[in-house]
Amino acid sequence: MLCCDSAWLQMGSYFGSSLCAVDLNSDGLSDLLVGAPMFSEIRDEGQVTVYLSRGNGVLEEQLVLNGDNAYNAHFGESMASLGDMDDDGFPDVAIGAPKEDDYIGAVYIYHGYTGGIIPQYSMRIPGKQLSLRLQMFGQSISGGVDMDGNGYPDVTIGAFMSNSVVLLRSRPVITMDVSIFLPASIDITAPQCHDGLQHVNCLNITACFSFKGKHVPGLIGLNYNLTADVTKKERSNPIRVYFVSSGEAMGQISEQLQLSYMQEKCKQYLAYVKVSPFCLLFPIPNNYLSVLYFKDKPLPAEINQEL
Ligand SMILES: [Ca+2]
Numbered sequence: 001m002l003c004c005d006s007a008w009l010q011m012g013s014y015f016g017s018s019l020c021a022v023d024l025n026s027d028g029l030s031d032l033l034v035g036a037p038m039f040s041e042i043r044d045e046g047q048v049t050v051y052l053s054r055g056n057g058v059l060e061e062q063l064v065l066n067g068d069n070a071y072n073a074h075f076g077e078s079m080a081s082l083g084d085m086d087d088d089g090f091p092d093v094a095i096g097a098p099k100e101d102d103y104i105g106a107v108y109i110y111h112g113y114t115g116g117i118i119p120q121y122s123m124r125i126p127g128k129q130l131s132l133r134l135q136m137f138g139q140s141i142s143g144g145v146d147m148d149g150n151g152y153p154d155v156t157i158g159a160f161m162s163n164s165v166v167l168l169r170s171r172p173v174i175t176m177d178v179s180i181f182l183p184a185s186i187d188i189t190a191p192q193c194h195d196g197l198q199h200v201n202c203l204n205i206t207a208c209f210s211f212k213g214k215h216v217p218g219l220i221g222l223n224y225n226l227t228a229d230v231t232k233k234e235r236s237n238p239i240r241v242y243f244v245s246s247g248e249a250m251g252q253i254s255e256q257l258q259l260s261y262m263q264e265k266c267k268q269y270l271a272y273v274k275v276s277p278f279c280l281l282f283p284i285p286n287n288y289l290s291v292l293y294f295k296d297k298p299l300p301a302e303i304n305q306e307l
């Protein structure tokens, strides 16, 4: 018997009124989500307790989820395993909060990983974003079936007070691989380039991109930003490495690229280095370049990778 967590102890939390068995960490042992939709701190925010199976019938509490902990949300009224929506090898789940937003409702998406469930939801789907007519959106959820045959499981969500069911289709997930190649060192005592009349140090940078994924398009448009001296820029300090475009020095350049499936494409850049006593005292770290990249909108995933 599961006991001793706050939802179980609170009278009237309706702990156990919804259940979802799913192997969150893909270890072959089924884990368990238990809803307590009437759990209250102020009024019926609701919560879900996540238990991981340790084998031999032993379930260990990992954590408690509560969405946005919204007033009278009834988070955990419904739950469903969605299959692996983001194609990372771990199942994902949807949790309904059908009374959130004054009985319009919302659904939260959480992802499994090796440690169980990622505590922060990846997506909140508010009913009012889909239609102003919806009421009690998230009272019932069914997932794990690929309705449109695109290789990714989709999800249906009921909103019974508005006589509606919503089908949300998953979009393909694209994984980007980015490599940046730099010279191992530069000789700052012998400037190699000119910036106007000034002798400056410079270095060649090669940035290579490729993408992969299941059932993804053969050709994508990629927008990316190449940023120099990231750590300094984040702290609003003067940057020491810069690019030159149209005669102007800039710490970041934005480019577009057409990429074919599984075919690496590389671009060359020249970066300039400001030599100063400060620069000599504080060596430029290896991760001074980063690439922020995203496919043509409206793909929601945005990845920021530091190299
Ligand atoms: Ca498991």
Ligand SMILES: [Ca+2]
Residues within 6 Å of the ligand: 083, 084, 085, 086, 087, 088, 089, 090, 091, 092, 111, 112
């Ligand atoms: Ca997943």
Ligand SMILES: [Ca+2]
Residues within 6 Å of the ligand: 145, 146, 147, 148, 149, 150, 151, 152, 153, 154, 169, 170
């Ligand atoms: Ca699908």
